[in-house]
Amino acid sequence: MSRSFLRKGTWIGIIGILIVSILPNISSDYWLFDILSNFKLQYLVISVLLLIISSFILRHKVLALGFIVISILWNCYYIAPYYLTSPNLISKSNFKISSLNLLSSNTKINLVKSYIQKEDSDILVLMEFTPEWKRHLMPILKNYPYKKILTRTDNFGIALLSKFEMNSSIDYFELNNKPSIRAELKIENKSFTLIATHPMPPMNQSAFENRNKQLLNIVDKRSSFSENLIVIGDFNISSFSNHFRALVKGDLKDTRIGFGLLPTWPARFKILQTTLDHCLVSENLIVLDRSVGENIGSDHLPIKISIGTN
Numbered sequence: 001m002s003r004s005f006l007r008k009g010t011w012i013g014i015i016g017i018l019i020v021s022i023l024p025n026i027s028s029d030y031w032l033f034d035i036l037s038n039f040k041l042q043y044l045v046i047s048v049l050l051l052i053i054s055s056f057i058l059r060h061k062v063l064a065l066g067f068i069v070i071s072i073l074w075n076c077y078y079i080a081p082y083y084l085t086s087p088n089l090i091s092k093s094n095f096k097i098s099s100l101n102l103l104s105s106n107t108k109i110n111l112v113k114s115y116i117q118k119e120d121s122d123i124l125v126l127m128e129f130t131p132e133w134k135r136h137l138m139p140i141l142k143n144y145p146y147k148k149i150l151t152r153t154d155n156f157g158i159a160l161l162s163k164f165e166m167n168s169s170i171d172y173f174e175l176n177n178k179p180s181i182r183a184e185l186k187i188e189n190k191s192f193t194l195i196a197t198h199p200m201p202p203m204n205q206s207a208f209e210n211r212n213k214q215l216l217n218i219v220d221k222r223s224s225f226s227e228n229l230i231v232i233g234d235f236n237i238s239s240f241s242n243h244f245r246a247l248v249k250g251d252l253k254d255t256r257i258g259f260g261l262l263p264t265w266p267a268r269f270k271i272l273q274t275t276l277d278h279c280l281v282s283e284n285l286i287v288l289d290r291s292v293g294e295n296i297g298s299d300h301l302p303i304k305i306s307i308g309t310n
Contacts, residue, residue, distance in 0.1 A: 006057055010050065014067050017046050021071045025078075028242035031208035038238040038274040041261060044075040078240045085258045091286045091308025093188050095164075098293070099125040099277060101198075101234045101300035102133055104155050108297025109136050115296050116140060119304060122163045123185075125196045127234050128298075129157035148181050158233075160196045171195075173217040176210055180218070180233075184226065188309055193225035194232065201236040211236055212243045219247050230307070232279040234300060239275040252280040255305050259290040264301040279305045286310070 024037035047068055054064045098121035102112060116124065117140055124144065126133070131151045141147070144161035148168035151157045160168060160181045168183035180197035195218055202208035218231060231252065237244045239254065239261070248254055256262055256275065263273035277300055281287065286308035293302035 003057065007059070010053055010058060011064070013046070013050050014054065014064055014071075017043055017050065018067050018071050021047070021074045024240075025074075025242055031202045031205045034202060034208060034237075034241055034243065037240045037242070038276075039272070040075045040078050040238075040240045041263070041274070042272070044072060044079060047071040047075065079261065082239070082256050082259070082261050089286075089288055091288055092310055094286075094288050094306050094308040095122040095187055096304060096306050097121055097123040097125070097230070097232060097279065098302055098304045099127075099196075099232050099234075099279065100293075100296065100302045101127045101277065101298055102129060102296075103298035103300070104128040104130050104133070104157075106297045111296045112298075113137065113140055115293055115302060119293070119302075121304065123194065124159075124161040125232055126159040126161070127157075127196075127198045128155045129159045131157075133157070134159075148183065150179050150181075152179075156198060156200075158196060158198055160194070173197075173214055173221070175214050175217055176200075178210075178214065180214075187228075190228060190309060191226045192228040192230065194230045195225075197231065197233040197235070199236050215243070215247055219250065219252065222250060222252075227282065228285060228309070229282040230279065230285075231281075232305075234276055235278045236276055237278075239278075244278075247280060251283045253283055253287075255279040255281055255287045255290045255307075258287070262290060262292045262303070264292055264303060266299050267295050267301045268299070276300065277303045279303060281307060 020036050021043045024033045027033050051068045058064045098119050129151055134151050141161055146162040146166035149159040150170055156178050165186045166183050170179050171182040178200055183194045185192040199211040199214040200207045202211050261275055263275050264277040288308045289306040291304055
């Protein structure tokens with residue numbers, strides 16, 4: 001391979017990584033551009049590799065390094081807060097929530113059962129909850145006296161199970177036929193609102209716009225929810241999207257902050273993983289721990305969050 005070919009390839013890589021790093025955040029209203037925002041960690045790693053390669057083989061190093069540094073700083077701006085912010089770990093009491101996208105076609109039933117029983121979370125959210133999943137899982141969910149379940153034969157069945165007193169209902173948030181669950185709970189004598197939601201993936205412009213509207217419609221109803229609010233599920237949006245960042249401009253915060261990116265999808269391809277599964281909580285709540293569970297046969301990894309109250 002000639003040195004000239006390597007130089008051309010490196011320049012193509014530099015320009016390409018600069019474009020895919022910046023474009024999704026300056027032109028975020030087109031679905032394909034928004035999908036590009038999912039992979040900022042990968043762009044950062046590639047940028048660092050290009051920095052090393054460029055320092056050895058390129059003639060016009062200053063210009064090349066300038067472009068690469070812009071890419072690195074741009075991606076770091078979105079990634080760094082998840083690692084540099086210290087979480088508040090002091091609380092009088094706490095409870096644990098787990099959220100699992102089961103994958104409707106998942107055949108690893110024993111892995112799912114084992115995970116649910118091992119974690120024994122106080123609140124459990126299950127997505128892609130089909131009639132078949134209900135048949136398999138209901139025998140092990142007896143520890144949850146409060147349940148709201150909507151099975152579907154597509155990928156949008158959803159279930160919320162709680163050990164705490166709960167009044168719940170199905171809510172479509174004035175948009176489409178993709179159900180969410182709204183629950184009012186009593187935890188440690190305090191009132192909580194929990195929204196479990198699973199918008200459609202942005203596979204075209206219409207689906208992209210519906211996903212954004214569903215999430216924004218939840219946030220826009222903030223005044224009708226309890227002071228203690230939890231919004232959790234597979235949002236089908238990454239932490240780096242402008243549309244996700246719009247959700248945390250009010251009094252909601254991303255529970256990942258201080259614990260790292262904790263990517264969840266695709267479960268089987270670590271090199272491509274990004275952050276599609278989320279838990280947002282109101283600013284007054286304390287996030288004691290946030291982690292990702294092991295592979296349960298789904299295309300998503302489970303998430304688990306320990307939340308404290310004062």
